[in-house]
Amino acid sequence: MYALDMQGLSKSFKGKKRQTVEALKGLTLSIEQGEVFGFLGPNGAGKSTTIKCLMGLIRPTSGTASIMGEAIGSEASRRNVGYLPENPAFYDYLTAEEYLQFVGKTFKMPDALLTRRSAEVLKQLELWEARKRPIRGYSKGMVQRVGLAQVLIHDPDVYILDEPMSGLDPIGRALVKEIIVDLKKRGKSVFFSTHITDDVEKVCDRVGILLHGELKLVDRVDAIMSRGIVGYQVRLKDADGAVLDEEVPKELLDRFLAEQVATGREIVLVEPRRKNLEDFFLSLVHGV
Numbered sequence: 001m002y003a004l005d006m007q008g009l010s011k012s013f014k015g016k017k018r019q020t021v022e023a024l025k026g027l028t029l030s031i032e033q034g035e036v037f038g039f040l041g042p043n044g045a046g047k048s049t050t051i052k053c054l055m056g057l058i059r060p061t062s063g064t065a066s067i068m069g070e071a072i073g074s075e076a077s078r079r080n081v082g083y084l085p086e087n088p089a090f091y092d093y094l095t096a097e098e099y100l101q102f103v104g105k106t107f108k109m110p111d112a113l114l115t116r117r118s119a120e121v122l123k124q125l126e127l128w129e130a131r132k133r134p135i136r137g138y139s140k141g142m143v144q145r146v147g148l149a150q151v152l153i154h155d156p157d158v159y160i161l162d163e164p165m166s167g168l169d170p171i172g173r174a175l176v177k178e179i180i181v182d183l184k185k186r187g188k189s190v191f192f193s194t195h196i197t198d199d200v201e202k203v204c205d206r207v208g209i210l211l212h213g214e215l216k217l218v219d220r221v222d223a224i225m226s227r228g229i230v231g232y233q234v235r236l237k238d239a240d241g242a243v244l245d246e247e248v249p250k251e252l253l254d255r256f257l258a259e260q261v262a263t264g265r266e267i268v269l270v271e272p273r274r275k276n277l278e279d280f281f282l283s284l285v286h287g288v
C-alpha cells in the first residue's frame with residue numbers, strides 16, 4: 001500500500017470572464033511509505049491545488065487519489081495525516097498550549113498522552129517559553145512553528161506539508177529539516193511542497209517537478225545529482241612539485257589524464273563538478 005497514490009488527478013477552476021484555469025493536469029504519482037518526497041514547482045504550478053485535493057478541501061475535476069489506501073475526501077483518509085496549510089490561520093486568542101489541546105482533542109487523543117505530546121512538541125519547536133501567551137502576539141516564524149506543532153501532535157504516519165519552510169529564518173528552516181529527517185528515521189512518510197531546491201536536496205529521497213500543472217520530472221535526488229556531472233576538477237603535480245588545478249570538460253577527461261601521465265605529471269585529485277538540482281530546475285522551467 002502506498003502512503004499517497006494519485007491517479008490522473010486534474011483540477012480546473014473557473015477564472016475571470018468564465019475562463020477555465022487548468023491548475024492540475026492528470027497528475028499520476030505514488031509515494032511509498034517511509035519516503036520523503038519533495039514536490040517542487042514555481043509559483044502557480046499547482047502544488048497547493050494538489051495538496052488541497054489530497055486533504056479533501058477541494059474536489060478534483062477528475063482522477064482519484066488515496067492516503068494509506070483510504071479514498072481522499074473521506075474522514076478515514078485524514079485521520080492518519082498531519083497537514084500544514086500554506087497560510088495557516090489559528091484561533092489567535094488561544095495560547096499555543098491551548099491550541100494544541102484543541103487539536104489533540106479533535107484527534108481523540110487521551111488526556112495524559114495529549115499533555116505529554118504537547119510538552120514534547122512545544123519544546124521541539126522552541127515554543128515552550130511562549131506556550132502560555134496568546135498566538136496573536138507571536139512573530140511570523142513562531143506562528144509557522146505552531147502550524148508544525150499541530151502537524152506533529154497526534155504522531156500520524158503521513159505528513160502533507162504545504163511550503164513548511166516558508167516564512168522561517170535560517171534557524172527555523174534548519175529546525176524543519178531536522179524534524180523531517182527525524183520523521184524519516186521513524187519510518188514516516190512526508191510529502192512537502194516548496195519552490196526552493198536546496199530544501200529538497202538536503203532531505204528528500206525523491207523529487208517531483210511540477211510546471212503549469214504537469215509533472216515534468218520524478219526521480220531520486222541522488223540519481224539527479226549523479227546524472228548531473230558536467231566536468232572534473234583535476235589537481236596535478238609536476239616533476240618540480242608544483243601543484244596545478246585544471247577544469248576539464250567531462251568528454252575530454254580520459255584524453256587529458258593520459259596526456260598528463262605521458263608528460264610525467266602526477267594526478268593528485270579528480271573531483272566531479274555537478275550540475276545541482278537548482279540548475280536542473282531552472283533549465284526545466286526555462287525549457288533549455
Ligand SMILES: Nc1ncnc2c1ncn2[C@@H]1O[C@H](COP(=O)(O)OP(=O)(O)OP(=O)(O)O)[C@@H](O)[C@H]1O
Binds near residue numbers: 022042044047195
Ligand atoms: N480558487 C481558485 N480559483 C481560480 N484559480 C485558482 C484557484 N486556486 C488556484 N488557482 C490557480 O491555479 C493555479 C495553481 O495554483 P496553486 O495555488 O496550486 O499553485 P502553487 O504551485 O501552490 O503556487 P505557489 O507556490 O505560489 O503557492 C494558479 O494559476 C492559480 O491562479
